[in-house]
Amino acid sequence: xxxxxxxxxxxFAILVLASCQPEQEQAQSEDVQEPRTVVDLILSxxxxxxxxxxxxxxxxxxxxxxxxxxxxxxxxxxxxxxSTQVDLQGKTLMPGFVDSHTHIRGxxxxxxxxxxxxSISEMQRLVRIKADVLxxxxxxxxxxxxxxxxxxxxxxxxxDLDAAAPNNPITFTRAGGHSAVVNTLALQLADITDAxxxxxxxxxxxxxxxxxxxxxxxxxxxxxxxVPESTYEELFASLEINLNNLLTLxxxxxxxxxxxxxxxxMWEELYAKPGAMLPRSKLQxxxxxxxxxxEIKARVGDGNDYLKIGxxxxxxxxxxxxxAAFTKEPYVDQGxxxxxxxxxxxxxxALINEVHDAGWQMGIHxxxxxxxELVVDTLADxxxxxxxxxxxxxxxxxxxxxxxxxxxxxxxxxxLITQQPNFxxxxxxxxxxxxxxxxxxxxxxxxxxxxxxxxxxxxxxxLPIGPLVGIYAAVTRKGMSGRVFAAxxxxxxxxxxxxxxxNSAYINFDENIKGSLEPGxxxxxxxxxxxxxxxxxxxxxxxxxxxxxIGGALVYExx
Numbered sequence: 257x258x259x260x261x262x263x264x265x266x267x268f269a270i271l272v273l274a275s276c277q278p279e280q281e282q283a284q285s286e287d288v289q290e291p292r293t294v295v296d297l298i299l300s301x302x303x304x305x306x307x308x309x310x311x312x313x314x315x316x317x318x319x320x321x322x323x324x325x326x327x328x329x330x331x332x333x334x335x336x337x338x339s340t341q342v343d344l345q346g347k348t349l350m351p352g353f354v355d356s357h358t359h360i361r362g363x364x365x366x367x368x369x370x371x372x373x374x375s376i377s378e379m380q381r382l383v384r385i386k387a388d389v390l391x392x393x394x395x396x397x398x399x400x401x402x403x404x405x406x407x408x409x410x411x412x413x414x415x416d417l418d419a420a421a422p423n424n425p426i427t428f429t430r431a432g433g434h435s436a437v438v439n440t441l442a443l444q445l446a447d448i449t450d451a452x453x454x455x456x457x458x459x460x461x462x463x464x465x466x467x468x469x470x471x472x473x474x475x476x477x478x479x480x481x482x483v484p485e486s487t488y489e490e491l492f493a494s495l496e497i498n499l500n501n502l503l504t505l506x507x508x509x510x511x512x513x514x515x516x517x518x519x520x521x522m523w524e525e526l527y528a529k530p531g532a533m534l535p536r537s538k539l540q541x542x543x544x545x546x547x548x549x550x551e552i553k554a555r556v557g558d559g560n561d562y563l564k565i566g567x568x569x570x571x572x573x574x575x576x577x578x579x580a581a582f583t584k585e586p587y588v589d590q591g592x593x594x595x596x597x598x599x600x601x602x603x604x605x606a607l608i609n610e611v612h613d614a615g616w617q618m619g620i621h622x623x624x625x626x627x628x629e630l631v632v633d634t635l636a637d638x639x640x641x642x643x644x645x646x647x648x649x650x651x652x653x654x655x656x657x658x659x660x661x662x663x664x665x666x667x668x669x670x671x672l673i674t675q676q677p678n679f680x681x682x683x684x685x686x687x688x689x690x691x692x693x694x695x696x697x698x699x700x701x702x703x704x705x706x707x708x709x710x711x712x713x714x715x716x717x718x719l720p721i722g723p724l725v726g727i728y729a730a731v732t733r734k735g736m737s738g739r740v741f742a743a744x745x746x747x748x749x750x751x752x753x754x755x756x757x758x759n760s761a762y763i764n765f766d767e768n769i770k771g772s773l774e775p776g777x778x779x780x781x782x783x784x785x786x787x788x789x790x791x792x793x794x795x796x797x798x799x800x801x802x803x804x805x806i807g808g809a810l811v812y813e814x815x
Contacts, residue, residue, distance in 0.1 A: 292337040295320040297779070297808050300333055302344025303787055307351050307757050307772040311750055317349065319779040322807030327773055348787045350753065351773055352508025352535075352780040352804060353723040354760035356674045357619065357652050357715035359433070360498050360512050362491030362522075364397070366390060366483075370428060371400030371720070375407040376416050379428075383420035392423040395442075395483045402431045402577075404685035404736070414439045414470025427479050432577035432683070432719055436476035443468060446479045457596040458580070473578035474596065488522070496526055499534045503812035505722050506801040508780035509536040511715075511764055513569050513619065513652070516541065517548040520565070524556075527563045533811040536780070538566035538764055540619055543611055561778065566764065567617035567649070570607060571598040573627035576686040581624035581655065587690045595624055605634050612638050617765075618649040619674070625656040625695070632662050632671060639669045650674055650763055653717070656691075657698040660708065667709035672763055674713045675702055675755075677730035682719045684735030697742040702730055702755075704745060713763045714755030727752040727788070728796040749789055749796075779808035 300316035306327055316332055318325040326332055333341075363369075368386055373379050379401065386396050403411045417426045417439035425442040429435075443449075450467050454460050458475025462468055472479065502510065515523075520539050526532060538559075541549050549568075558564050574580025574595055579587065582595045597604060598621075608631070611618055620635075622628045628651065635649060650672035665671075680687075680700045687699045698704070706712055714726050728734070730752040733741050747755075761771025770778050783803040791799065804812035 293325075293335060295325055295336045295338050297340045297342070298333060298336060298338040299342045299344055299349060299781075300330055302346060302783075303348045304344075304773060305348065305350040305753065305789065306774060307754060308774050311754075314773075317773055317779075317781070319808035322779055322809075324773055324775055324777050324779050326775055344783065347802065348784045348789075349773075349781055350784065350788070351757045351771055352782050352806070353506050353756050354509040354758075354764075354766075354771055355502075355507050355715050355721070355723065355756075356511045356713045356760035356763050357513055357676070357717050358510050358721060359514065359718050360495070360502070360510065362486070362493070362495035362498070364486035364490050364494075366395055366397050366486075368396065368398035368428075369400060370398045371431060373401055374405055376412050377407075379406075379412060380416060380420035383417065383424075383426065387421040387424045390424065394424055396421060396424050396426045397480075397483055398426075398428040399433075400431045401428055401437075402682070402685075404682075411469070411471055412437045414443065414468070417470065425482070427476065427483065429476065429480075430577050432575055432717075434575035434578040434580060435471060435473045436480065437470045438472065438476070438479045439470060442479050442482070443470065445482055448478070457574070457598060459578070474574045474580040492522060492526065495522065496529075496532065496534070499526075499537070502535050502721065503533065503804045503806075504801060504814075506782040506784075506804055507535055507721070507723065508782070508804065508806050509538075509761070509764075509766070509770060511538045511540055511566050511619075511760075513540040514542055515539040517545060517552045520552055523563055533806075533809075534562070535806070536562050536564075536770070536778075538564045540566040540569045542569050543607065546614070561769065567619045568611050569652075570604075570611065570618055570620045572604060572620055572622040572631050573597050573624050575623050575653075576655065576683060576690055579686065579690045582627040582630075583624040583656065583695075584626045584629075585695070588692050590690075594626065597627065597630075601630065604630070608634050609638050609641075612644070612647070612649070613642060615644075617647060619652050620649070621652045623653045623655040625658045628654060628656065628658045629662045632658070632665055635671055636665050636669050646670075648672060648763060648765060650713075653679075654705070655679060655700055656695060657701040657704060663705050663708035663710055666705070670711075672711045672713070673705060674715045674760070674763055675700060676715055676717045676719065676726065677702060677752075678716060678719055678722075678726040679729075680733060680741055681725055681729040681735055684737060684739065684741075698745060699741060700729075701742070701745045702747050706747070706751075711759065711762070712755060713759040714752065715760060722797075723756050724797050724799055727756060728793070730755065731796065732793050749793070753788065779805060781805040 297319040304314040306312045314327045315330045317327045368382050426439040455475040459473040461471040573582035580595045586592050622631045654673045733746045758771035761767045785800040802814045
């Protein structure tokens with residue numbers, strides 16, 4: 257009887273154990289998870305503006321080996337194990353700005369940065385300090401002044417500079433680079449007198465008595481060429497500083513215009529420097545030495561993801577800071593003056609055809625409406641004669657609105673634009689002084705060319721470099737005074753963001769590697785202090801760049 261009881265109990269235990277086994281196996285299988293993929297970086301809990309085709313907003317971005325692995329909602333975190341994980345705390349993250357037309361240079365010891373000078377007296381103070389450092393006879397140079405920012409409300413003159421340093425030749429280039437003021441000693445060294453005729457394509461400004469004021473438009477190189485060459489070392493050091501400063505503005509890529517093969521060599525050395533934290537760059541050569549350009553191209557090909565050869569730069573006309581932009585109608589209160597082409601028309605046409613036939617993309621400086629229409633007509637003829645699929649040749653600036661027929665022709669032949677809406681803000685005074693009526697209101701048009709089917713990117717041309725000024729002006733159409741110019745030319749914030757990211761990448765044949773936050777693209781990203789998509793338009797310029805990443809590496813963080 258006892259043996260029977262034990263047997264029954266044993267059978268019962270076996271049955272209970274057997275009934276529990278599937279549950280235990282299920283529990284064990286639930287404990288076994290797929291291994292997480294190891295990655296370098298995850299940024300999550302933010303508003304991530306991807307700038308993909310659908311303009312998707314995400315929460316999380318995953319980065320490995322400098323590339324974006326995945327973008328999505330917070331659930332994707334469970335698939336990865338990151339070396340670094342960043343909680344964005346609701347902040348906005350977007351692609352880094354791509355500035356498709358700017359100018360970054362190294363600066364010599366003799367140089368003074370003038371872009372923040374607010375009076376001629378302050379300019380004179382800086383000149384006195386520099387003259388004391390350099391000693392008499394040494395050239396003093398500078399860049400960035402604008403009469404619109406000076407308390408005196410006028411251009412500086414040679415007499416202003418003479419009062420500060422009569423024993424030093426001085427040349428100060430105006431913001432925009434299309435004119436300069438020089439002092440008396442500099443004029444004397446250049447053999448320029450009151451009787452000297454205007455150089456071809458330029459103007460020596462004179463007062464009502466015919467006396468040269470020291471301001472030279474467009475051809476100020478007749479003085480600038482006398483400035484001694486700077487040392488390689490001082491230019492190299494300051495170039496690195498100036499490029500690094502772009503990261504504080506959220507700029508992760510640039511196209512730098514008007515460079516030479518010699519410049520490319522310096523940039524190569526700089527980008528090979530261990531530990532250098534610099535934006536990705538494309539250098540745009542001028543067609544001064546085709547053989548040297550071809551040698552660089554043969555040696556480096558297109559370059560690499562950090563330094564590449566860009567298009568060829570061609571100057572069609574001048575600018576409004578001269579003023580010398582080539583216009584269809586005369587300037588306000590300047591007789592029949594309509595500005596200048598940078599070279600005779602037949603030379604410009606021949607140059608455009610030569611560069612196109614050599615197989616190069618072109619970025620053509622065209623500001624006045626007459627220059628724009630001439631360049632577009634020439635390109636249309638060139639592309640009809642020698643078609644090239646996906647050439648992506650573009651106009652730099654496009655500051656005046658041309659005819660509708662011209663914009664239709666641009667769309668037909670896929671002639672692109674890189675536009676600077678920030679000019680509407682910073683050059684308001686120059687436009688008001690030189691233009692009137694409809695052509696003044698429609699300065700730096702964006703909406704109208706887009707409506708005609710023209711592809712438009714946005715860039716800075718250093719007036720100023722900060723992309724947020726350009727986005728503000730593109731959205732509000734406001735000048736520095738608050739005046740609105742042709743509100744119908746405004747674009748949306750989304751369009752402006754695209755213009756400064758994916759569109760600028762496209763204009764450089766880089767849309768597959770940058771300009772948006774999508775899998776497989778470079779992890780070039782910025783974190784903003786506010787949501788640019790929902791911010792009041794008037795506060796756009798107050799947004800700060802809190803972090804900048806290049807290839808997933810944190811290269812700038814605000815203090």
